[in-house]
Amino acid sequence: xxxxxxxxxxxxxxxxxxxxxxxxxxxxxxxxxxxxxxxxxxxxxxxxxxxxxxxxxxxxxxxxxxxxxxxxxxxxxxxxxxxxxxxxxxxxxxxxxxxxxxxxxxxxxxxxxxxxxxxxxxxxxxxxxxxxxxxxxxxxxxxxxxxxxxxxxxxxxxxxxxxxxxxxxxxxxxxxxxxxxxxxxxxxxxxxxxxxxxxxxxxxxxxxxxxxxxxxxxxxxxxxxxxxxxxxxxxxxxxxxxxxxxxxxxxxxxxxxxxxxxxxxxxxxxxxxxxxxxxxxxxxxxxxxxxxxxxxxxxxxxxxxxxxxxxxxxxxxxxxxxxxxxxxxxxxxxxxxxxxxxxxxxxxxxxxxxxxxxxxxxxxxxxxxxxxxxxxxxxxxxxxxxxxxxxxxxxxxxxxxxxxxxxxxxxxxxxx
Numbered sequence: 306x307x308x309x310x311x312x313x314x315x316x317x318x319x320x321x322x323x324x325x326x327x328x329x330x331x332x333x334x335x336x337x338x339x340x341x342x343x344x345x346x347x348x349x350x351x352x353x354x355x356x357x358x359x360x361x362x363x364x365x366x367x368x369x370x371x372x373x374x375x376x377x378x379x380x381x382x383x384x385x386x387x388x389x390x391x392x393x394x395x396x397x398x399x400x401x402x403x404x405x406x407x408x409x410x411x412x413x414x415x416x417x418x419x420x421x422x423x424x425x426x427x428x429x430x431x432x433x434x435x436x437x438x439x440x441x442x443x444x445x446x447x448x449x450x451x452x453x454x455x456x457x458x459x460x461x462x463x464x465x466x467x468x469x470x471x472x473x474x475x476x477x478x479x480x481x482x483x484x485x486x487x488x489x490x491x492x493x494x495x496x497x498x499x500x501x502x503x504x505x506x507x508x509x510x511x512x513x514x515x516x517x518x519x520x521x522x523x524x525x526x527x528x529x530x531x532x533x534x535x536x537x538x539x540x541x542x543x544x545x546x547x548x549x550x551x552x553x554x555x556x557x558x559x560x561x562x563x564x565x566x567x568x569x570x571x572x573x574x575x576x577x578x579x580x581x582x583x584x585x586x587x588x589x590x591x592x593x594x595x596x597x598x599x600x601x602x603x604x605x606x607x608x609x610x611x612x613x614x615x616x617x618x619x620x621x622x623x624x625x626x627x628x629x630x631x632x633x634x635x636x637x638x639x640x641x642x643x644x645x646x647x648x649x650x651x652x653x654x655x656x657x658x659x660x661x662x663x664x665x666x667x668x669x670x671x672x673x674x675x676x677x678x679x680x681x682x683x684x685x686x687x688x689x690x691x692x693x694x695x696x697x698x699x700x701x702x703x704x705x706x707x708x709x710x711x712x713x714x715x716x717x718x719x720x721x
Contacts, residue, residue, distance in 0.1 A: 311387050311391075312387055312388050312391035312392075312601060312602070312623055313387050313388075313390050313391040313394070315391065315623065315626060315627050316391045316394050316395060316623075317338060318627045319627060319699060319700075319703055320337070320338060320394075320703060320707065322700055322703070323696075323700050323701075323703030323704045323707055324337075324703075324707055326694055326696065326700065326704055327704060327707060327708060327711070329707065329711060333711045333714055333715065336714055337368070337707065337710060337711065337714065340365050340366070340367045340390050340393060340394070341366050341367060341368055341369060341408075342365070342366040342440070343363070343365050343386065343390065344363065344364040344365070344366075344437055344440060345361065345362070345363055345386065346361075346362045346363075346364075346433065346436035346437060347359050347360070347361060347362075347436075348360040348361070348362050348414065348429060348432040348433045348436060349432065350425060350428045350429050350432055351428065352425055353422050353424065353425060360414050360415060360416050360429055360433075361414070361415045362412070362413065362414040362415070362433045362436065362437070363384065363385075363386055363389045363411075363412060363413050363414075364389075364410065364411075364412040364437045364440060364441075364446070365386070365389045365390045365392075365393040365410060365411055365412070366393065366408070366409075366410045366440070366446055367390070367393035367394045367396065367397045367408065367409040367410060367411075368397045368408040368409055368710060369408040370408060370710050370713040370714050370717065371400060371401060371406055371407060371408050371709070371710060371713050372400075372405075372406035372407045372408055373407060373408065373442075373443070373444050373445050373446060373447060374393075374396075374407065374408045374409060374410035374445065374446035374447070375396060375400060375407035375408065375409065375410060375446070375447050375449070375479075375651060375654060375655070376392065376393055376396040376409055376410035376411040376412065376446075376448065376449065376451075377392075377411060377412070377448065377449045377450055377451025377452075377454070377480075378411075378412040378413060378414070378433075378448050378449070378450070378451055378454050378458070378462070379411075379412070379413040379414075379451035379452035379453060379454060380413070380414050380416050380418045380426070380429075380452070380453040380454055380458075381413065381415075381416070381417075381452050381453055382415060382416065382417045383415075384413035384414060384415045384416075385415070388413070388601070389411045389412065389413050390411075391623065392411035392622055392623070393409050393410050393411040394409060395409065395622055395623065395643065395644055396408075396409030396410060396411060396651065397409030397706070397710060398644045398702070398703060398706035398707070398710075399643075399644040399645075399647075399648045399651055399706075400648075400651055400655075401705070401706035401707075401709040401710050402644055402645055402648060402683050402686070402687065402702055402705050402706045403648045403651060403652045403655075403679060403680075403683050404679070404682070404683065404686075404709070405651070405652060405655040405679075406655075407447075407651070407655060410446050410448075411451075412433075412437070412448060412451075413451075414429060414433055416429065418453045426458070427461050430458050430461045430462060430465070431461055431465045434461075434462050434465040434466060435465060435469070438465070438466060438469050441466065441477060442466075442474075442477055443474060443476035443477050443658070443661075443662065447476070447477060447478060447479060447654070447658055448462055448477075448478050448479075449478065449479045449480045449650070449651075449654050450480040452600070455480075456480055456481055456482045456487060456492070457482070459478045459479070459480045459481045459482075459487075460481055460482055460485055462477070462478045463475060463477055463478045463481055463485060463486075466478070475661040476658055476661035476662050479491065479653075479654035479657040479658055480492075480654065480657070481657075486657075486660075486661045487657060488653060488656055488657035488660055488666070488667070488672055489666070489667070489668065489669035489672055490653060490669045490672035490673050490676070491650075491653045491654065491656075491657055491672075492526065492530075493530045493534075494649045494650050494652065494653030494654075494672075494676060495526065495527045495530070495620070495647050495649045495650035495653075496526065496527045496528070496529065496530025496531040496532075496533075496534060496598075496620070496649070497530060497531075497534055497649055497673065497676060498646070498647060498648060498649015498650065498652065498676065498680050499527060499530075499531040499596060499598070499618055499620045499646055499647060499649065500530075500531050500534040500535050500538070501649070501676070501677060501680045501681065501684075502618060502641055502645060502646050502680060502684055503519075503531075503535065503594060503596070503616065503618045503641075504538060505680075505681060505684045506616050506618065506639060506641055506684075507593075507594075507616065509688065510615070510616070510639060512593060512615065512616070514535075514538050514539060514540055515538065515539030515540070516539070516541075517535075517540045517541070517593040517594055518540070518541050518543050518591075518592040518593050518594070519532075519535055519540050519541065519542050519543065519592060519593065519594040519595075519596060520542075520543060520544040520545070520587050520590040520592045520594070520595050520596070520614070521542060521544070521545045521546075521595075521596045521598055521620075522545075522546050522547075522584075522587055522595075522596065522597045522598060522599045522603060522621075522624075523546070523547055523597070523598035523599030523600075523620065523621065524545050524546075524547045524563070524567055524573050524598075525547070525598070525599075527598040527620045527621070527647065527650075528545070528547075528596065528598035528599070528620060529560075529564055529567070531596055531598065531620060532545065532558075532560045532563075533560050533561070533564070535594075536557075536560045540594070541556075541557035542557060542558045542560055543555055543556075543557060543558065543590065543592060544558075544582055544587055544590050544592070545558060545563065545573050546573065546582060546584045546587045546599075547567075547572055547573050547574070547584075547599070548572065548599075549571070549572025549573065549574035549575075550572065550573065550574030550575075550581060550582070550583070550584060551573060551574070551581065551582035551583060551584050551586070551587060552573050552574070552576045552579035552580065552581060552582055553579055553580045553581075553582040553590075554578070554579040554580065558576075558578075558579055559578055562576075562578060563576055563578075563579075585608070588604070588608045588611050588612050589611050589612075589613070590613065590614075591613045592613065592614050593614065593615050593616065594614055594615070594616045594617075594618060595612060595614035595616070595617045595618070596617075596618045596619075596620050597617070597619055597620060597621050597624035597625070598620030598621050598624075599621050599624070600621060600624070601621060601622055601623035601624055602623065602624070602626060603621070603624045603625075604617070604624055604625040604626065604629045604630075604633075605626050605628070605629050606626065606628040606629050606632060608629075609628075609629040609632045609633050610632065612633065612638065614638065615638065615639060616638070616639045616641065617633065617638055617639070617640050617641065618641045618646045619640075619641060619642055619643035619646045619647065620643075620646060620647050621643065621647070622643050622647070623643060624643065625640070630699060634697045634699075639698070640697060640698060640699055641698055642698060642699040642702045644702050644703075644706065645683060645684065645687050645698065645702045648680065648683060649676055649680055652676055652679050652680065653672060653676055656672055656675060656676070686705050687701045687702045687705055688701070690702075690704050690705050
């Protein structure tokens with residue numbers, strides 16, 4: 306897809322189709338298609354060589370109708386306001402689908418963490434949080450990890466916010482280390498959710514998951530966990546690609562060995578127990594399930610005709626363009642949208658927030674059991690809506706989400 310394509314416009318296109326089905330009144334339509342707040346900040350950081358660089362940061366709070374905003378922070382060279390706004394909107398719909406009391410937000414800093422030292426990343430994180438500190442909080446906006454951020458970065462977020470408020474505030478952020486109020490099972494939750502949704506989709510379609518073949522784009526937190534858990538279910542992971550290249554084995558990859566290779570080499574490329582695979586060729590694979598779990602705008606009108614998968618489970622945010630989705634749906638591909646497929650992460654984040662506020666923590670088995678129930682309920686809601694409205698799952702997911710957020714908007718009314 307062209308870099309000029311607006312991710313927010315793509316979100317609006319999906320929103321409009323669902324909103325028309327609901328016959329949404331113009332006033333609610335107007336409110337739900339505008340971000341509540343967009344924050345742009347400059348973050349000066351002293352680098353290791355003594356020089357000062359100023360990084361641009363964003364935080365977009367899209368909606369608070371269902372509760373405080375929730376959304377990750379990403380560090381990436383391609384971060385821009387349009388992307389962050391679209392992701393904040395998707396978080397709004399994702400939280401509504403998962404039926405958790407959060408609105409949607411997203412944040413990001415334009416940087417390349419691979420070129421920064423650990424100290425520089427810490428300094429950047431703390432300055433960015435200091436710039437938006439008045440806009441976030443346990444009852445305002447709760448950040449989380451996203452692309453190129455992790456539990457350590459969230460620990461710095463929590464500490465910076467706590468220093469500004471003179472007390473330890475664990476509930477300001479999720480995805481923290483367990484020792485600092487993080488939840489067991491949180492790191493694996495998005496990939497586990499992808500696995501649960503894939504299993505439920507296969508069950509609905511009459512596909513035996515124990516005999517299914519799977520190709521995964523991206524072997525980060527989401528892709529690697531999904532690969533491991535799908536393998537546990539009996540599925541065969543035959544191809545994986547990431548930023549460095551790809552690997553393929555028609556007999557099924559040894560996912561545990563692949564993970565060890567990635568831990569050492571930071572890419573799946575060069576894995577000695579499989580054939581090399583060009584990244585673009587992943588979409589040519591004759592598989593039952595395709596899991597795009599990398600970045601957005603990966604499945605386009607150009608490569609969609611080559612896709613042979615029966616099920617596409619969007620582990621990443623916005624990996625499929627509207628044009629590609631339309632083509633794939635027309636061909637009968639069972640598309641599970643990101644706002645349902647990867648909602649396990651925000652659901653577990655909600656669990657972490659609840660545990661922090663109670664000061665009482667659950668076992669990992671309890672977290673996983675609650676996640677299972679929540680995601681199965683969400684899948685059923687979306688599937689039933691799809692059948693009722695005679696629409697695909699993406700439109701159905703938006704219908705479920707919009708109906709819930711619109712209902713809250715009507716009940717709350719306008720403050721003037």
